[in-house]
Amino acid sequence: MKKEDAISLDHGSGGRASHELITRVFLPGFDNALLDSLEDSTVFEVGDHRMAFSTDSYTVDPIFFPGGDIGCLAVHGTVNDIAMRGAEPLYLSVGFIIEEGFPMADLERILKSMKEAADTAGVQIITGDTKVVNRGSVDKIFINTSGIGIIKSKSDIAGKNARVGDSVLVSGTMGDHGVAVLSMREGLSFKAPIQSDSAPLNGLVADMMAASDMIHAMRDPTRGGLVTTLNEIALQSDVGIELVEDQIPLREGVEGACELLGLDPLYLANEGKLIAFVDPADVQKVLETMKKNPYGRESVVIGTVVAENQGKVFMKTGIGGTRILDMLTGEQLPRIC
Amino acid sequence: MKKEDAISLDHGSGGRASHELITRVFLPGFDNALLDSLEDSTVFEVGDHRMAFSTDSYTVDPIFFPGGDIGCLAVHGTVNDIAMRGAEPLYLSVGFIIEEGFPMADLERILKSMKEAADTAGVQIITGDTKVVNRGSVDKIFINTSGIGIIKSKSDIAGKNARVGDSVLVSGTMGDHGVAVLSMREGLSFKAPIQSDSAPLNGLVADMMAASDMIHAMRDPTRGGLVTTLNEIALQSDVGIELVEDQIPLREGVEGACELLGLDPLYLANEGKLIAFVDPADVQKVLETMKKNPYGRESVVIGTVVAENQGKVFMKTGIGGTRILDMLTGEQLPRIC
Numbered sequence: 001m002k003k004e005d006a007i008s009l010d011h012g013s014g015g016r017a018s019h020e021l022i023t024r025v026f027l028p029g030f031d032n033a034l035l036d037s038l039e040d041s042t043v044f045e046v047g048d049h050r051m052a053f054s055t056d057s058y059t060v061d062p063i064f065f066p067g068g069d070i071g072c073l074a075v076h077g078t079v080n081d082i083a084m085r086g087a088e089p090l091y092l093s094v095g096f097i098i099e100e101g102f103p104m105a106d107l108e109r110i111l112k113s114m115k116e117a118a119d120t121a122g123v124q125i126i127t128g129d130t131k132v133v134n135r136g137s138v139d140k141i142f143i144n145t146s147g148i149g150i151i152k153s154k155s156d157i158a159g160k161n162a163r164v165g166d167s168v169l170v171s172g173t174m175g176d177h178g179v180a181v182l183s184m185r186e187g188l189s190f191k192a193p194i195q196s197d198s199a200p201l202n203g204l205v206a207d208m209m210a211a212s213d214m215i216h217a218m219r220d221p222t223r224g225g226l227v228t229t230l231n232e233i234a235l236q237s238d239v240g241i242e243l244v245e246d247q248i249p250l251r252e253g254v255e256g257a258c259e260l261l262g263l264d265p266l267y268l269a270n271e272g273k274l275i276a277f278v279d280p281a282d283v284q285k286v287l288e289t290m291k292k293n294p295y296g297r298e299s300v301v302i303g304t305v306v307a308e309n310q311g312k313v314f315m316k317t318g319i320g321g322t323r324i325l326d327m328l329t330g331e332q333l334p335r336i337c
Numbered sequence: 338m339k340k341e342d343a344i345s346l347d348h349g350s351g352g353r354a355s356h357e358l359i360t361r362v363f364l365p366g367f368d369n370a371l372l373d374s375l376e377d378s379t380v381f382e383v384g385d386h387r388m389a390f391s392t393d394s395y396t397v398d399p400i401f402f403p404g405g406d407i408g409c410l411a412v413h414g415t416v417n418d419i420a421m422r423g424a425e426p427l428y429l430s431v432g433f434i435i436e437e438g439f440p441m442a443d444l445e446r447i448l449k450s451m452k453e454a455a456d457t458a459g460v461q462i463i464t465g466d467t468k469v470v471n472r473g474s475v476d477k478i479f480i481n482t483s484g485i486g487i488i489k490s491k492s493d494i495a496g497k498n499a500r501v502g503d504s505v506l507v508s509g510t511m512g513d514h515g516v517a518v519l520s521m522r523e524g525l526s527f528k529a530p531i532q533s534d535s536a537p538l539n540g541l542v543a544d545m546m547a548a549s550d551m552i553h554a555m556r557d558p559t560r561g562g563l564v565t566t567l568n569e570i571a572l573q574s575d576v577g578i579e580l581v582e583d584q585i586p587l588r589e590g591v592e593g594a595c596e597l598l599g600l601d602p603l604y605l606a607n608e609g610k611l612i613a614f615v616d617p618a619d620v621q622k623v624l625e626t627m628k629k630n631p632y633g634r635e636s637v638v639i640g641t642v643v644a645e646n647q648g649k650v651f652m653k654t655g656i657g658g659t660r661i662l663d664m665l666t667g668e669q670l671p672r673i674c
Contacts, residue, residue, distance in 0.1 A: 007439040012469025025441070026465060029448035030455075034428075034463040042464040044428060046386050046487065055430035055483055056466045059474070091371075091381060093392035095481045097434075102344040104362070111366035118367075126371040127379040128363060129393045132349025133672055137396070139474040144432045146392055146483035150383065335470055 014223025015267075015328025019232070038236065039159055040081035040219060043151065052087035054078055055146040061335040063110070063140055065184045067176075067195030068271070070143055071113035073337060076198050076271055078147040079121045080220045083202040084274065086157035086209055087149030089123045095144040096130045102141055110141070121200035123147070155213055162217040162237035162277040168303040169276045169287060171204060171296045172197065173249045174226050178268030179257045181336055186261075194253045199272030204293045211289040214279035221275055222337055224328045225267040229275060230313045231327045240309035243325070245317050247302045267328045269336045277305060351560025352604075352665025356569070375573065376496055377418035377556060380488065387488040389424035391415055394481040398672040400447070402521045404513075404532030405608070407480055408450035410674060413535050413608055415484040416458045417557045420539040421611065423494035423546055424486030426458065432466045432481040439478055447478070458537035460484070492550055499554040499574035499614040503642040506613045506620070508541060508627055509534065509635040510586045511563050515605030516594045518673055525597075531590045536609030541630045548626040551616035558612055559674055561665045562604040566612060567650045568664045577646035580662070582654050584639045604665045606673045614642060 010017035027036060034042050041054030056077050063070040075092065082089040094114065098107070118125050180196040183189070201220065208215055217237065221229040226248070234241045250265055258265045272295060278286050283301065290296035313325045347354035364373060371379050378391030393414050400407040412429065419426040431451065435444070455462050517533040520526070538557065545552060554574065558566040563585070571578045587602055595602045609632060615623050620638060627633035650662045 001438075001440065005441050007435050007437060007441060007444060007469055009437050009469050009471065012435070012467060018467065021467065025445060025448065026467070029445065030452055030462045030465075032461050032463065034461060035465065042428075044463065046383060046388065049383050049386070051383065053428060053430060053464050053485060055432045055464055055481070057432040057434050057468050057481060059434060059468050059470050061474075091379075091390060093390060093483045095392045095394040095432075095483075097394050097396060097479055098344050098349070100344060100346050101338075103338065104342050104344060107344060108362060108366065111363065115367055124369045124371060125367045126369065126381065127390050127392055128367075128372065130349060130355065130358065130363070131394050131396050131672075132344055132346050133396050133476070134346065136473075137398075137476040137672070138479070139470070142434055142475070142479070144392070144394060144481035144483075146430045146432075146481075148390060148485065335468075335474070 009334045010330050012334065013328055015228050019327065040084045043085055050151040052082045052085045052149040052151060054081040055144065056081060057142060057144040058337060059142050059335050060181060060337050062184050065196055066180045066193045068198035069110060069113050070141065071110035072117035073198050073271060074143040074145045075114050075117035075121060076200050077337065078145040079123055079200045079202055082147050082149035083205040084218045084220055086153055086155050087151045089121065089147050089149040089202050091148045092118065092123055092125045093146045094125050094128045097138050097142045098130065098132050099138045099140050100132055100135045117200065121202055153209055157215055157218055159217050159219055159233045160236040162233050162239055162305050164239055164305050164307045165280055166216055166277040166305040167280055167283040167301050168241060168305065169278060169299055170302050171274045171290055172298040173251045174270060175254045175258065175265030175268035176251060177271040178333055178336055179254045182333055183257060190253055190257060192253050194257060197270055197272035199295050201272065201274050201295055204290065204295045207289050207293050208276065208286055212278065212282040212286050214282045215276055217277040219275050221273060222269050222271060225269060227266045227313060227325045228328045234313050235311045238310050240306040241303055241313045242306050243303035243315045245315050247300055249298050249300055271337065346671045347667050349671065350665055350667065352565050356664065377421045380422055389419045389422045389486040389488060391418040392481065392483040393418060394479060395674060396479050396672050397518060397674050399521050400477055402533055403517045403530045405535035406447060406450050407478065408447035409454035410535050410608060411480040411482045412451050412454035412458065413537050414674065415482040416460055417538045419484050419486035420542040421555045421557055423490055423492050424488045426460045426484050426486040426539050428485045429455065429460055429462045430464045430483045431462050434468045434470060434475050434479045436475045436477050437469055437472045454537065458539055490546055494552055494555055496554050496556055496570045497573040499570050499576055499642050501576055501642050501644045502617055503553055503614040504617055504620040504638045505578060505640040505642065506615060506624060506636055507639050508611045508633045510588045511607060512591045512595065512602030512605035513588060514608040515670055515673055516591045519670055520594060527590055527594060529590050531594060534607055534609035536632050538609065538611050538632055541627065541632045544626050544630050545613065545623055549615065549619040549623050551619045552613055554614040556612050558610060559606050559608060562606060564603045564650060564662045565665045571650050572648045575647050577643040578640055578650045579643050580640035580652045582652050584637055586635050586637055608674065
């Protein structure tokens with residue numbers, strides 16, 4: 001079989017190959033206008049209500065890692081995908097696929113973590129399914145969560161709505177989750193172990209939306225990291241995005257680990273951070289609001305939306321140069337979430 | 338590790354061990370009233386609207402089988418779970434977990450099958466997610482679908498609402514899907530190969546609800562088959578269910594294959610059949626309506642709800658005896674759906 005005739009790890013990276021699989025195979029395959037939106041969650045209407053619907057499968061390896069586990073990750077990830085449309089997450093479904101022989105104690109630990117994460121986020125897990133497959137048919141446990149939220153504001157927050165002039169904000173340091181999982185998987189130990197940032201962002205989003213109705217786009221930079229996510233928005237909104245290198249917050253340990261491992265933290269997954277595109281008139285107000293929330297204390301403006309270089313992300317470097325930041329090509333970290 | 342300390346295939350059978358895992362581990366773990374309903378889908382309210390939400394993961398092996406494949410099965414299964422609450426299915430999510438190296442042509446074939454199934458059922462797949470995992474971390478492809486529906490009638494159709502005196506109807510022959518998948522997996526060939534009954538039942542349900550507002554409970558007998566599903570309803574409604582053996586429709590080839598394989602067709606999965614509990618006053622009307630629908634042509638009354646033997650299912654046999662039909666114990670067929 002030729003390489004292009006088979007699914008590769010690249011197709012799951014969240015980067016260029018994923019993007020191509022979605023636009024060339026999935027969208028034409030399913031062919032409907034709502035799916036075409038290519039957002040983290042899809043908005044539909046029921047009577048006068050606007051609702052958001054999202055799904056994600058979690059295959060992270062290892063299933064327990066510093067700062068979290070596959071259970072809380074599965075709750076946070078879907079809660080966040082719903083929140084990124086400005087929706088209030090209400091209900092989750094959960095689907096477990098479990099390998100025969102999986103320890104009951106680990107399952108109970110995962111359930112406890114999911115329950116705590118759901119309680120903290122203020123959502124309810126209301127429907128579920130469990131499949132058990134023969135040994136070797138799945139690696140330990142995979143979890144799918146889908147979620148439903150309700151949009152109470154009139155805003156249309158979407159990846160296609162970033163505007164020239166918008167400030168680009170991030171809610172904290174980049175790459176923590178990726179480094180936490182990879183360090184654990186590779187058996188690396190650092191003096192100060194990096195914790196995953198896995199966290200629910202719906203409260204932060206609610207605070208931001210209460211402070212401003214000029215938030216145009218939001219997204220959580222998971223697979224493919226900050227740069228891949230910004231590339232998606234640049235494409236969807238048909239704008240350029242200019243970042244200032246020195247402004248992007250990185251934890252010291254993450255920088256060190258990335259140098260050691262030859263990874264770029266700007267392409268590493270985050271599971272408790274968001275990017276927001278905000279009208280310049282409201283930026284200070286939104287930034288101050290974010291900093292007051294426990295999940296936004298290190299929020300900062302990292303760039304601006306520009307009319308040039310449509311569909312591209314570029315970086316002003318510390319030494320005064322400019323370089324293009326492309327989508328992730330190839331799979332940096334399989335099974336990171 | 339002791340047997341009870343690990344997940345076994347029995348826990349995924351849909352039978353007694355599944356029931357125990359759900360009631361002892363999942364329900365206390367997640368602890369909320371909506372999940373406690375233990376229905377195929379959970380009903381929640383948004384403003385004046387009643388909606389149904391459901392999820393299922395599909396791990397069927399082989400992925401292509403006579404009469405269907407994992408793609409159409411994933412659409413039909415969730416459409417049917419929503420329809421069983423009397424809801425009109427509207428939107429589905431899809432989450433793929435794919436093994437590295439999976440043929441692109443097979444993925445495209447599955448997508449095409451999902452699209453056709455969704456079109457036939459009149460639902461839209463509006464949000465999705467794809468994970469690719471390393472070779473050996475999953476067997477080929479697993480699919481999760483979750484779905485949202487809207488309940489337009491005032492009826493509360495639920496497994497807890499079967500009433501003494503209700504007639505028990507089934508919409509056709511039992512065990513076809515189980516035998517189709519198992520024959521393919523085991524490489525058995527029959528003169529007339531048994532086809533899976535995988536089909537969307539929302540149209541049939543809509544017809545039935547238009548004909549009567551005295552349908553008290555419905556469920557599709559998937560994993561664990563007819564008898565396990567009836568046991569669930571007997572428990573939830575706190576009633577006895579009396580079946581008449583000669584009335585239960587079986588395809589000749591299914592009976593033959595089951596004899597050969599030592600399986601009981603009444604415990605085998607169906608993927609395009611429903612059981613309905615209907616007030617005796619409306620039974621004839623509902624039965625005639627069902628027979629007019631392409632997915633209900635072989636509908637028949639198979640039993641009655643009685644006050645005795647609460648929580649149990651029993652069968653009047655051809656020779657005039659009576660025997661208790663317990664939930665499936667042990668895993669008859671792993672990865673059947």
